[in-house]
Amino acid sequence: MxxxxxxxxxxxxxxxxxxxxxxxxxxxxxxxxxxxxxGLPKNAVEELSKKLKSLNNYLMIRNYSILAHGFIPVERVKADEFYQYAVEITQIIERAEKLRSYVDCPQFPSSLPEKLYADIENWDSISSFSK
Known part of the structure; x- marks a missing residue:
């Protein structure tokens, strides 16, 4: 941008x-x-600000995960929660019509592919080296 x-x-x-x-x-x-x-309306910025206050919780989970700096697998429930959180933040931004002329917001799918869920559930069997 x-x-x-x-x-x-x-x-x-x-x-x-x-x-x-x-x-x-x-x-x-x-x-x-x-x-x-x-041009994002102030009320949308305030809504986004409230939503972003819980971002640190998700960042801690990510930072301690295998996907970042740690060794703790991310539970499916937490992954689903973060996915929904990211969708909600994107929707707040998309509702602000003026911003669309500057940024193409990512379009998240309404659900994660089943193969991804299967890979997550099978993680323990393929990551025995980390134990």
Whole structure:
């Protein structure tokens, strides 16, 4: 996503240089401000902010998981909860019509493929090396 010309001056050149090219890196609160500046209605930003407060719980599960830095498998129930959480956040953003002109929001499927569930359920049998 390219920032509109009128917003580009708000972001530090050193950050762009560090990341290379036109990429920027901003914090969570700065991200909310950017969403408002991009035209996301304030009520949608507030709704998103409330939803994102529980993000740390999911990040901890991810960080301790085999998929990231740890050795703890993610339970199917937790994976389903996070999936639904991600869908809800995406829907909040999609409801904000103005943002659509700047960002194509990802379209999540309504359910995960059964093969993925089977792979998750069989994880113990294929990951015996981690025990």
């Amino acid at each position: 390219l920032l509109p010309e009128n917003l580009r001056a708000n972001y530090d050149e050193p950050i762009k240089t560090k990341l290379g090219g036109d990429k920027i890196q901003i914090g969570l609160m700065e991200g909310y401000k950017l969403l408002i500046n991009l």
